[in-house]
Amino acid sequence: MPIEDLVSRLSSEVSQQLSPVTLDLNREARCGFPEAVFGEGKSLAVIREIVQTLLEAEQAVLVTRIDEEQAEGLQETFPRGRYNELARTFRIAVESGPESGAVVTGRVAVITAGTTDRHVAEESCETLQWMGIETTLIQDVGVAGPHRLPERLGEIHGADAVIVVAGLEGALPSVVGGYVDCPVIGVPSSVGYGASFGGVTALLAMLNSCSANVTVVNIDAGFKAGYVAGLIASRKHRAAHS
Template sequence: MFDTAKLRELAEHLAGGRIPVEDFLRRAASLGIADVGEAQVDLDRARRCGFPEVVYGEGKTVEALEKIFAALIDGGADAFATRVSAEKAEALLRRFPQARYNPTARTLRVPCASAAEESAARGIVAVVTAGTSDLPVAEEARETALWTGAEVRFVQDVGVAGPHRLRANLHLLQDADAVVVVAGMEGALPSVIGGFTACPVIGVPTSVGYGANFGGVSALLSMLNSCAANVVVVNIDAGFKGGYVAGLIAKNAARRRQQEREGSAS
């Protein structure tokens, strides 16, 4: 996290004439950054953006991931990485035995003891899949939303080919702060759910489907053309992005509710 004490100390040194302005500017700019060689880890992101930096695991070595995780944990954040292969996870679990790896989602989370103290739920996120084949992307969304601190409800295999399955689970969606809908094929499910809920519906198109699905482009275009006004769309197979945005919406909604309760009590 951003170290205000160090910034105050630098300011006092500047005011006392112990360091020049150029030195103050250079050192102040480096606060909140951990230089681990392979990466410049952003330790100030939670203050600016609501949640700490998330690590994209593909293309990074185990050694680089270890350094980045250590920097995040030292900075007081739960380290969270997406697209981590089973082979990398096996090595990382030896270095961080407290970590949790989800092989379906390919996510790895290393909890930080100080971050764990914030136990209050940050709103409600529902994650819904159209079909079982969409599960890897949906699990990525679910793990991401859990990392944001949200209460997560998971509804599987309720695609439009069997609409009665969705109706049986609507009670799990109607008080959610945000719903993430993961669907391939024709990508119709977000529009249907949008017609039943009074919250943002985040469509996540997947590359699941036959040839005319065009690797998820067909589902993407269907979701973008949704008639339901509360549907927004992220990239193909971007479970992380859907879960992150939903977690941010839920966090802000929970904060507003808390402020309203405190206002009513005073």
Template sequence: MKPISELLRSLAAGEISIEQAEQSLASREIEAIDGATVDRGRKARCGFGEVIYGEGKPADLIVRVAEKLLELSPSVLVTRLAADVFAQIQVPHWQMHYSPQARTLRIARTAEALAVVDESSTALRPIAVVTAGSTDAAVAEEVAETLTWMRVPFRVLTDIGVAGPQRLLASLPALEGCAAAVVVAGMEGALPSVVAGHVPYPVIAVPTSVGYGASLGGITALLSMLTSCASNVSVVNIDAGFKGGYVAGLIACGQQAPPQSDGE
């Protein structure tokens, strides 16, 4: 593949047409490898690189895709990665952090790129990560791991569901000054509406599959959240901690200047 500078010289010299140059530039955004097509242009278009959905993928494919993505970004996120597959991923020059609870893997070239961002070290406002019950912790951990990968600070508030409303009232000071909240809840899924009635920012509701029979594997919570009376609630899919965290991270980053290119 020709360098972009050579491509531009060919265009300026009239050796290729604008359409040919456009096609050449578009082809640079993807790279086909055995078993996958890597989106090399995702970071330039969207601010963050491609995330690897690990469920069902063999370890060797995850390694090869991650190697390509690390050419473009300082870190890579893998979601829904089983512990036995992670055990097969052994790359000496990688720094890695695996969360068995969230089933996420963060891969980086340096240990610094894996560190959790402290509120005092960034201009970004934090995200509140709120759980209704401790059984929602795995999904909330996926939210937190996603925000860590995005380099967005967060505050975790656990087990403050509506069965004990005084717990939420005691936690209200920690919700102040945030860019958004991700509220993770199962059962009847009421907590996002209650939180949303106390805060002046978006609430991303994540229904979980926690609950007894009539919770229908999270469908009851999902429908409850979708019919919330609170105007600032948006909803993602059941157990989709990554999606909730990603949307919240974009909100936090969108309140600052757009991310600058790292020259890669």
């Protein structure tokens, strides 16, 4: 792209200045989905203003990493919003937004090694649902009980991408990768103690996976895994129906 065209395009981007943030209202046009809001560290007043601005722009809302006090305030102001306490997310659908329900844009399976990994998996699921992606949650199929995963493969096959959340030694993504023909996104969780080092051991194990279809996001990064998997699923769906 010529530099003049790039400058012109960037100059035409739409943003909204809300002290102390600048909201990117053109992200859906560029990237396919609106800007998500990281709630941790933001005041309730700032989050409310951001959410209201997104709704006025007819964009679906996803706020991540919020605490109970923030959630109560948001639900009071926006009663039709959905708060997931385990995921620490708050989202609101709009009729013209990506999760309006008019079209299913692909499917992603979200798998946990143990039930204590569920909070990370729930953040992925909420992100995928905000994106309008069909989601299948499969829990507690870690490698300590090797018979459990094969029993659930029928629910996994046909997914456009698979998210696998695991703490401790982080072995499950490699095992899942050997069963499926789609990208596997490993999410190391901070579940564990001692030499698990808050998820670092699982992260390094996943980075060294011998399964060629496994890639990795940051520790406890349920949103990032969900967003990347959602992009894969939505692009595959569009290609299949174009």
